[in-house]
Amino acid sequence: MSEAVVVIGAGQAAAQLAASLRQGGFGAPIVVIGDEPYPPYQRPPLSKKFLIERPAPDSLYLRAPGFWDEQKVTLMLGTPVAAVDAAARRVMLADRRAIDFGILAFATGTRARALPLPGADLPGVFSVRKIDDIRQLRPALDDARRAVIVGAGYIGLEVAAGMRAEGREVTLLEAEDRVMKRVTGRAISDFFDAFHRARGVDLRLGARLAAITGEARATGVRLADGAEIAADLVLVATGAKVNDEIAAAAGIACEDGILVDESAATNVAGVYAIGDCARFPSRRYGRHIRLECVQNAIDQAKAAAAAMLGKGERYDPVPWFWSDQYDLKLQIAGLMDGHDQADTIGDPASARFSVEYRKAGRLIAVDAVNDGRAYMTARRRIAEETA
Numbered sequence: 255m256s257e258a259v260v261v262i263g264a265g266q267a268a269a270q271l272a273a274s275l276r277q278g279g280f281g282a283p284i285v286v287i288g289d290e291p292y293p294p295y296q297r298p299p300l301s302k303k304f305l306i307e308r309p310a311p312d313s314l315y316l317r318a319p320g321f322w323d324e325q326k327v328t329l330m331l332g333t334p335v336a337a338v339d340a341a342a343r344r345v346m347l348a349d350r351r352a353i354d355f356g357i358l359a360f361a362t363g364t365r366a367r368a369l370p371l372p373g374a375d376l377p378g379v380f381s382v383r384k385i386d387d388i389r390q391l392r393p394a395l396d397d398a399r400r401a402v403i404v405g406a407g408y409i410g411l412e413v414a415a416g417m418r419a420e421g422r423e424v425t426l427l428e429a430e431d432r433v434m435k436r437v438t439g440r441a442i443s444d445f446f447d448a449f450h451r452a453r454g455v456d457l458r459l460g461a462r463l464a465a466i467t468g469e470a471r472a473t474g475v476r477l478a479d480g481a482e483i484a485a486d487l488v489l490v491a492t493g494a495k496v497n498d499e500i501a502a503a504a505g506i507a508c509e510d511g512i513l514v515d516e517s518a519a520t521n522v523a524g525v526y527a528i529g530d531c532a533r534f535p536s537r538r539y540g541r542h543i544r545l546e547c548v549q550n551a552i553d554q555a556k557a558a559a560a561a562m563l564g565k566g567e568r569y570d571p572v573p574w575f576w577s578d579q580y581d582l583k584l585q586i587a588g589l590m591d592g593h594d595q596a597d598t599i600g601d602p603a604s605a606r607f608s609v610e611y612r613k614a615g616r617l618i619a620v621d622a623v624n625d626g627r628a629y630m631t632a633r634r635r636i637a638e639e640t641a
């Protein structure tokens with residue numbers, strides 16, 4: 255029987271798992287299989303500096319060239335996994351090769367959510383999830399005067415800020431009644447809304463997209479109320495869909511994500527899931543959660559490595575996250591949903607303030623704008639008060 259650890263996906267979580275296993279003295283083969291042609295890289299700059307400053311892709315790589323060879327980690331890149339046979343302990347590749355595993359980890363992340371609307375497949379419609387997305391978007395952006403961005407989550411807002419810095423006209427469409435509704439409270443949404451409008455973003459809330467218009471390529475969008483907006487390109491930033499289909503087909507329990515326990519183990523012995531694709535129990539927040547952030551990819555991978563090395567530890571983090579827009583740094587700690595109290599500390603007009611969220615008197619989350627100290631202090635307090 256194979257002793258190898260095989261990891262599906264070669265992103266942030268996979269890289270950390272492989273590194274932590276070697277650091278912990280794991281001596282058997284480690285094989286990391288990724289469908290993208292690049293070694294593990296960081297995604298956050300894709301919607302920020304990487305898009306605007308155009309550095310070479312290798313500036314995003316998580317490890318120096320040579321690291322993977324030195325660590326005896328086999329990277330199989332540009333290699334999609336097609337299926338897993340959990341009983342035979344075998345991974346099937348799209349090119350029909352098979353790889354046996356002793357331990358398997360899913361680190362398959364998420365993909366851009368498809369837009370089920372006419373015109374969504376036209377040339378000139380882009381998303382921002384991968385290096386190759388930016389490689390397609392960047393030249394189109396150079397030729398564009400007007401862009402429509404669909405979705406005012408953090409990625410849509412970050413790209414809007416970058417496009418405005420380049421002097422392009424930006425219409426930002428959001429179906430909800432405020433920006434970043436899924437991740438922040440109203441005071442923060444209102445602040446970012448005003449900040450973007452003041453910098454020339456044509457932000458339209460409650461905007462329902464009906465179609466992307468154009469014949470040979472996208473030339474704009476049509477809203478459900480019949481309004482037409484012309485654009486040289488359309489960027490879709492409407493969120494992510496979890497890559498859990500292969501796990502589900504292999505009989506692993508899934509529920510909008512691969513279900514794992516507090517050491518990242520699935521219901522099938524010796525099979526783990528980490529990072530954006532995993533849904534885990536949080537005692538701290540009293541429910542199962544799936545996070546899409548670097549902190550979780552790294553820390554859950556470390557917990558999985560510890561479990562594989564027989565040094566179990568309970569993973570129950572205070573999640574944290576950041577977003578850069580213009581010269582603003584938004585830092586988020588904890589999860590604010592379910593709060594019954596929100597207090598603004600400092601003056602939003604100074605662009606340096608924070609919002610604390612409480613539930614039944616306990617601090618459960620904080621959002622800080624350009625206030626690293628408030629964020630760090632609150633993170634510690636959240637950890638204590640939600641323990």
Ligand SMILES: Cc1cc2nc3c(=O)[nH]c(=O)nc-3n(C[C@H](O)[C@H](O)[C@H](O)COP(=O)(O)OP(=O)(O)OC[C@H]3O[C@@H](n4cnc5c(N)ncnc54)[C@H](O)[C@@H]3O)c2cc1C
Nearest residue numbers: 263265266267289297298335362363529530546547548551
């Ligand atoms: C534009 C953008 C900006 C972001 N900004 C921030 C930020 O500011 N702060 C923050 O904390 N987080 C941010 N994130 C989120 C963060 O990047 C993710 O949480 C993190 O990358 C998750 O790591 P992961 O390893 O779980 O998944 P990923 O890094 O997404 O890696 C998963 C990999 O698995 C591959 N894969 C999937 N299926 C298969 C298959 N069948 N066979 C082979 N390979 C497969 C995928 O193609 C991908 O390469 C951002 C993400 C994006 C896209």
